[in-house]
Each structure stands twice: as structure tokens, then as C-alpha cells.
Amino acid sequence: MSGRVKEFNAFRERMNSRILSTENRPIKRFFGVDKLTYEAGQLEAKTKEMLGLVASMVLRCDDCISYHIQQCKKEGVTDAELFDVFSVALTVGGSIVIPHLRRAVAFLDELNEKQEQ
Amino acid sequence: MSGRVKEFNAFRERMNSRILSTENRPIKRFFGVDKLTYEAGQLEAKTKEMLGLVASMVLRCDDCISYHIQQCKKEGVTDAELFDVFSVALTVGGSIVIPHLRRAVAFLDELNEKQEQ
Amino acid sequence: MSGRVKEFNAFRERMNSRILSTENRPIKRFFGVDKLTYEAGQLEAKTKEMLGLVASMVLRCDDCISYHIQQCKKEGVTDAELFDVFSVALTVGGSIVIPHLRRAVAFLDELNEKQEQ
Amino acid sequence: MSGRVKEFNAFRERMNSRILSTENRPIKRFFGVDKLTYEAGQLEAKTKEMLGLVASMVLRCDDCISYHIQQCKKEGVTDAELFDVFSVALTVGGSIVIPHLRRAVAFLDELNEKQEQ
Amino acid sequence: MSGRVKEFNAFRERMNSRILSTENRPIKRFFGVDKLTYEAGQLEAKTKEMLGLVASMVLRCDDCISYHIQQCKKEGVTDAELFDVFSVALTVGGSIVIPHLRRAVAFLDELNEKQEQ
Amino acid sequence: MSGRVKEFNAFRERMNSRILSTENRPIKRFFGVDKLTYEAGQLEAKTKEMLGLVASMVLRCDDCISYHIQQCKKEGVTDAELFDVFSVALTVGGSIVIPHLRRAVAFLDELNEKQEQ
Numbered sequence: 001m002s003g004r005v006k007e008f009n010a011f012r013e014r015m016n017s018r019i020l021s022t023e024n025r026p027i028k029r030f031f032g033v034d035k036l037t038y039e040a041g042q043l044e045a046k047t048k049e050m051l052g053l054v055a056s057m058v059l060r061c062d063d064c065i066s067y068h069i070q071q072c073k074k075e076g077v078t079d080a081e082l083f084d085v086f087s088v089a090l091t092v093g094g095s096i097v098i099p100h101l102r103r104a105v106a107f108l109d110e111l112n113e114k115q116e117q
Numbered sequence: 118m119s120g121r122v123k124e125f126n127a128f129r130e131r132m133n134s135r136i137l138s139t140e141n142r143p144i145k146r147f148f149g150v151d152k153l154t155y156e157a158g159q160l161e162a163k164t165k166e167m168l169g170l171v172a173s174m175v176l177r178c179d180d181c182i183s184y185h186i187q188q189c190k191k192e193g194v195t196d197a198e199l200f201d202v203f204s205v206a207l208t209v210g211g212s213i214v215i216p217h218l219r220r221a222v223a224f225l226d227e228l229n230e231k232q233e234q
Numbered sequence: 235m236s237g238r239v240k241e242f243n244a245f246r247e248r249m250n251s252r253i254l255s256t257e258n259r260p261i262k263r264f265f266g267v268d269k270l271t272y273e274a275g276q277l278e279a280k281t282k283e284m285l286g287l288v289a290s291m292v293l294r295c296d297d298c299i300s301y302h303i304q305q306c307k308k309e310g311v312t313d314a315e316l317f318d319v320f321s322v323a324l325t326v327g328g329s330i331v332i333p334h335l336r337r338a339v340a341f342l343d344e345l346n347e348k349q350e351q
Numbered sequence: 352m353s354g355r356v357k358e359f360n361a362f363r364e365r366m367n368s369r370i371l372s373t374e375n376r377p378i379k380r381f382f383g384v385d386k387l388t389y390e391a392g393q394l395e396a397k398t399k400e401m402l403g404l405v406a407s408m409v410l411r412c413d414d415c416i417s418y419h420i421q422q423c424k425k426e427g428v429t430d431a432e433l434f435d436v437f438s439v440a441l442t443v444g445g446s447i448v449i450p451h452l453r454r455a456v457a458f459l460d461e462l463n464e465k466q467e468q
Numbered sequence: 469m470s471g472r473v474k475e476f477n478a479f480r481e482r483m484n485s486r487i488l489s490t491e492n493r494p495i496k497r498f499f500g501v502d503k504l505t506y507e508a509g510q511l512e513a514k515t516k517e518m519l520g521l522v523a524s525m526v527l528r529c530d531d532c533i534s535y536h537i538q539q540c541k542k543e544g545v546t547d548a549e550l551f552d553v554f555s556v557a558l559t560v561g562g563s564i565v566i567p568h569l570r571r572a573v574a575f576l577d578e579l580n581e582k583q584e585q
Numbered sequence: 586m587s588g589r590v591k592e593f594n595a596f597r598e599r600m601n602s603r604i605l606s607t608e609n610r611p612i613k614r615f616f617g618v619d620k621l622t623y624e625a626g627q628l629e630a631k632t633k634e635m636l637g638l639v640a641s642m643v644l645r646c647d648d649c650i651s652y653h654i655q656q657c658k659k660e661g662v663t664d665a666e667l668f669d670v671f672s673v674a675l676t677v678g679g680s681i682v683i684p685h686l687r688r689a690v691a692f693l694d695e696l697n698e699k700q701e702q
Contacts, residue, residue: 015336063333094679099414180684211328216531297450445562567648
């Protein structure tokens with residue numbers, strides 16, 4: 001069931017609009033840098049998204065993990081490749097990453113179900 | 118000058134031997150998993166080393182950063198590609214990463230000087 | 235709608251009472267130090283609450299963020315000033331702070347709605 | 352009411368099975384090391400579980416905290432001893448730990464209620 | 469003795485120039501956002517520097533702490549006010565902050581000695 | 586050679602005195618809570634020091650690790666038991682803990698050499 005995926009993306013988009021509607025320049029420019037960071041440069045976008053994913057996992061941010069899993073899938077990362085990313089995060093970050101890994105896999109499964117429909 | 122590079126690697130190897138000479142099984146097996154994690158799987162070793170590098174940068178561990186920079190170079194990651202990895206770490210991890218970025222670039226420069234000799 | 239604000243404060247107060255009802259002296263004394271820390275000293279309470287807020291944001295604790303937003307509002311911090319605090323947290327802590335920023339702004343909006351009623 | 356305890360354990364077990372059903376060797380072996388770590392060695396299992404609990408608290412992972420509280424109870428750690436573990440976590444980790452302490456105590460209370468039934 | 473202060477600033481400036489001499493656009497733009505963040509906005513620069521300091525302390529980055537102490541002094545923050553900032557960092561971040569507090573105070577003392585000469 | 590041990594303890598004591606000589610009440614009271622936390626309560630001091638050590642390791646603070654290793658030795662924790670503490674820290678905290686583990690073991694070895702003299 002894709003409820004969590006939809007809800008996550010809706011809240012994300014609504015609040016991003018809300019935040020970018022303020023007059024705060026450093027925050028607006030930070031969002032610009034954030035977007036630029038994942039555009040293809042010396043490394044292709046696919047690799048950068050995997051880098052964003054592993055960074056999000058070791059810093060243990062569920063929303064960031066969900067977002068980068070979606071982006072990885074869009075860039076053609078396979079599920080087996082995603083588990084390789086997960087394994088680096090788990091080894092570097094330790095067992096404290098496991099609850100986030102569980103939720104990451106649950107999110108991935110929901111995402112796959114949604115796409116099959 | 119390659120003094121810091123040599124000293125870093127010597128201490129690293131000496132203490133790893135010291136640690137693996139103990140009888141503690143979970144620690145020994147953890148070191149085994151750590152090694153296995155970076156071997157080519159679904160992703161090639163080059164990509165995995167970049168994943169290890171970005172994870173080390175956002176968790177802000179200078180020794181881990183130095184180690185993965187060396188491994189990335191061995192796997193053929195170019196300096197320009199390394200800066201793309203650095204940029205993901207900086208954006209995800211924030212300005213708190215900057216002092217580690219400075220030391221990472223200083224280490225990279227020492228490494229390049231050493232190899233030119 | 236102020237449901238989340240009320241629920242948050244109710245749970246917070248109930249559990250604080252529960253914790254302070256135990257016999258554990260270091261925990262009780264820690265809570266005393268915590269209270270003392272935000273009382274006006276060389277810096278006024280308003281500044282201290284902003285310090286508490288930015289610290290909570292870079293350490294990425296939603297409940298702490300919600301609490302300090304409430305305290306900042308009580309001390310007269312304006313919404314535009316709060317966004318300046320948010321911007322320091324975002325720059326120092328990186329994009330990993332963004333999901334917490336989204337929830338912080340959502341909480342602030344609920345708080346403002348509640349006060350308008 | 353024991354709803355949260357049951358739900359937590361069910362999700363945990365289901366996702367662990369899902370993760371261990373993949374072909375990813377480093378992840379599988381990491382789970383093996385994780386299990387081995389808490390088996391009695393030079394220190395008894397009771398002490399190791401308290402070590403796992405305090406580590407989980409300062410790293411602020413609610414699921415890990417809930418899990419180790421359950422394990423501590425199984426190993427015979429009393430509630431008063433648990434509060435001593437909590438106090439070390441609070442002092443080392445600071446007030447940012449407090450929201451996790453609140454949820455830890457709430458979980459402990461649910462666990463005790465369930466066992467009394 | 470001001471040796472550490474000079475050395476710190478020299479390395480910082482040299483490596484910043486080195487990093488900004490590369491072609492990596494997200495990194496360059498991040499440095500721009502970082503600068504903008506501390507310029508007077510709704511909050512004055514003095515307050516923003518104190519926010520940067522407390523954030524650096526709870527994230528435990530010695531170089532960032534040293535940098536913001538210098539900036540705070542330039543903006544007229546008194547030593548007694550700095551200790552108020554330190555106290556918020558200590559309470560929020562816990563005893564793990566203490567070694568960084570020791571080095572912060574040692575740096576502050578060196579800075580004051582230097583200015584007295 | 587015990588140079589690092591002596592130097593570490595001398596700096597620690599000198600700066601603690603310096604910090605406690607200020608007028609800042611929350612900081613002074615925090616140091617009091619810190620001391621109280623490790624006094625025997627429901628758990629004996631030996632266990633509490635091991636809890637402090639594992640917490641310091643997963644939060645990756647070398648000075649805190651050195652301090653608690655010394656305290657553990659004073660309370661009669663054997664080297665083999667220390668390695669059990671290290672293994673919990675390594676599993677929970679991940680490979681990012683390894684550089685701190687290397688320095689912890691190097692410190693322990695210096696401490697043992699010093700005591701043999």
C-alpha cells in the first residue's frame with residue numbers, strides 16, 4: 001500500500017513551498033545549493049544519489065532516506081544495488097542504523113508495490 | 118611532504134594488528150565484515166569506496182576520511198570526482214564538515230605530492 | 235489546528251512528573267540544571283532560548299525544537315527572527331536538518347493558528 | 352496497555368526476516384556479529400545489555416532503547432537499576448536525551464503493565 | 469602565547485583558498501551561503517555568531533568553536549556572555565562537550581593574552 | 586611511555602580548575618551532577634564507569650574515552666572486560682568507532698606500561 005509514500009511526498013512538497021515563500025535569503029540559497037549538489041557533474045546523478053542515500057543513513061534521517069531511495073530508483077539503481085548501499089551504511093554507522101534500515105526496506109517495498117499497480 | 122601519510126598508515130596497521138591479536142571474537146568478526154563490505158558486489162569497489170568516504174565525512178572522522186581517500190585513489194577515482202563526493206558531504210552535513218574538508222584536501226595534496234616523487 | 239501542540243505539551247508534562255517522582259538523584263539534579271540554564275544571566279532569557287533552539291535543530295531533536303519554539307515565542311522572538319535561527323541551524327547542520335525544519339515550521343504554524351483563536 | 356510493545360516487536364521481527372532473506376552477505380554477517388556481541392563473554396549478558404542500552408540512549412535511537420530495555424528486563428535488571436543507566440545517558444548525552452528518556456520510561460511502564468496482566 | 473591562534477587562522481585561510489580555487493560549483497556556492505548566514509538580518513551579527521558558537525559546541529567541532537569565539541569577540545561578546553553560551557552547549561550536549569569546553573576556554577585565554585600584548 | 590597519560594591528566598585538571606573558577610552557576614552545577622552520576626547507586630561504580638566508557642566511545646570523544654578507561658582500571662575492570670566494552674561500542678557505533686578504538690587501546694597500553702614501572 002502506497003499511503004505512506006504519498007503522504008510523505010505531499011507533506012514534503014507543501015512545507016518546502018511554505019519555507020521558500022519566506023523572505024529568508026540564506027535558507028532560499030541553501031535550497032538552491034542542495035538542488036545543484038545532485039545534478040550530474042564529474043559523477044553522474046545516479047552515483048550522487050547513492051552518496052546522498054548512504055550519508056542520510058549514517059546520519060539516521062528517515063525522511064532523507066526515503067527521499068533518496070525514491071531518487072535512486074528514478075536514476076535506475078536496482079534493489080540489489082540499494083542493499084549494497086545499505087550495507088556500507090550499516091558497517092560504517094553500526095547497529096544503531098538497523099531501525100532505519102528496517103524502515104528503509106519497508107519504504108522500498110511500498111514503493112515497489114505502488115509501481116506494480 | 119608525505120610524513121603525515123606514512124605516520125597515519127603505520128599507526129593504523131600497528132594498532133589493527135594489536136587489536137586483532139586479542140581473543141575478543143565480536144571485534145575480530147566486525148573487522149571481517151568491515152573488509153567484506155568494500156569488496157565488489159552489486160556495486161563495484163570504486164563506488165563502494167566513494168560511499169565509505171562520504172559516510173566518513175558526514176560523520177566527521179578524519180582518519181576514516183584519510184583512509185577512504187587513499188582507497189578511492191587506488192580504485193581510480195579522480196581528484197575532480199573526489200570533490201564531487203566532498204560536495205555531497207558538505208551539503209548533507211553542513212558547514213560543520215568544513216574543517217574536515219580542509220584536512221581532507223590537505224591529505225589529498227600530500228598524497229599527490231608523494232606519488233609524484 | 236492545535237491538536238499536536240496540546241498533545242505534545244501534555245505528554246511532556248506527564249512524563250516529566252513521572253521521571254521526577256523517582257528516587258534517582260542525578261536525574262533530578264540534571265533537570266534542575268536544565269531549568270537554571272535558561273534563566274537570565276549575562277545573556278537575557280530570549281537569547282538563551284534562541285541558543286537552545288539552534289542547538290536542538292543541529293542535534294535534530296523534534297521535541298526539543300518544538301519546546302524551544304514555544305519558549306522563544308513567550309520571550310518575544312518574532313517569526314522572522316525564528317527563521318534567522320533556522321538559517322544558522324541549516325547552514326551549520328546541513329540538508330539533514332531540512333526534515334526537522336519542515337516539522338519546525340509546521341509546528342510554528344499550528345502554534346500561531348492556536349494563538350489567533 | 353501493551354499495544355505499542357506488541358506492535359514494536361512485530362514490525363521488528365517481520366523486517367529482520369525480510370532483510371535476512373536478501374542475498375547481501377555483509378548485512379547478514381553484520382546481524383551475526385550483532386547477536387554475538389551481547390552473548391556472555393568476559394562480562395555477563397546483563398552488563399552487556401545495559402551497555403547496549405546506554406549506547407542507544409546517547410545515540411538517541413528510540414527503537415534501540417525499547418529493544419534493550421526489554422532485554423535488560425529479561426536479564427533481571429531492576430527498574431531502579433535502569434534509572435541508573437538512564438542517568439549516565441542523560442549526563443553524558445545532555446538534555447537532548449530527555450525526550451528519548453520520556454519515551455523510554457513510557458515504554459518501560461507499558462512493559463510493566465503488560466507483565467502484570 | 470598566541471601560537472595556536474596564528475597557526476589555526478593560517479591553515480584555515482590557506483585551505484579555504486585552495487578549496488575555492490577548484491571548479492566545484494556546489495562547494496563554492498556553499499561557502500557563499502555560509503558567509504551570508506552570519507550577516508546581520510532580522511538578528512544582529514552578534515547574536516548570529518553566538519548561535520554559530522553554540523551549534524558548533526553541541527556538534528563538537530573544535531575548529532568551528534575557535535572560529536566562532538574569535539567572531540564573537542569581534543562582535544563585542546564579553547567573556548562572561550561567552551560562558552553563558554558555553555553553559556547552554558554543556559546542558560544541551562552533555563558531559564561529552566566538556567573536553568571541547570576545556571579547549572574552548574584554553575583558546576579564549578590565548579586569544580585574550582594575544583590581545584593584551 | 587607514559588607521556589601522553591600525564592599530559593592528558595595535567596591539561597584536564599588545569600582547565601577544570603579554570604572553568605570552575607568562573608561565576609557561571611549552571612556550568613558549576615553541571616560539573617557537580619557529572620561527579621554524582623558515577624557514584625555508586627543502584628549500580629556499583631565499576632558498572633557505571635563501563636557505562637560511561639561505552640557512551641563515550643559511540644559518541645567518539647577520545648578524551649572522555651581516556652578518562653573512563655582510567656576510571657575503569659581504578660574500579661578493577663580487567664583488560665579483557667574492557668575489550669568486551671569496546672566490542673559493544675564497535676557493534677553499536679560501527680566502523681566509524683575504529684580510529685577511536687585504536688587510540689583507546691594505545692592509551693590503555695601506555696597506562697599499563699606506566700603501572701608496571
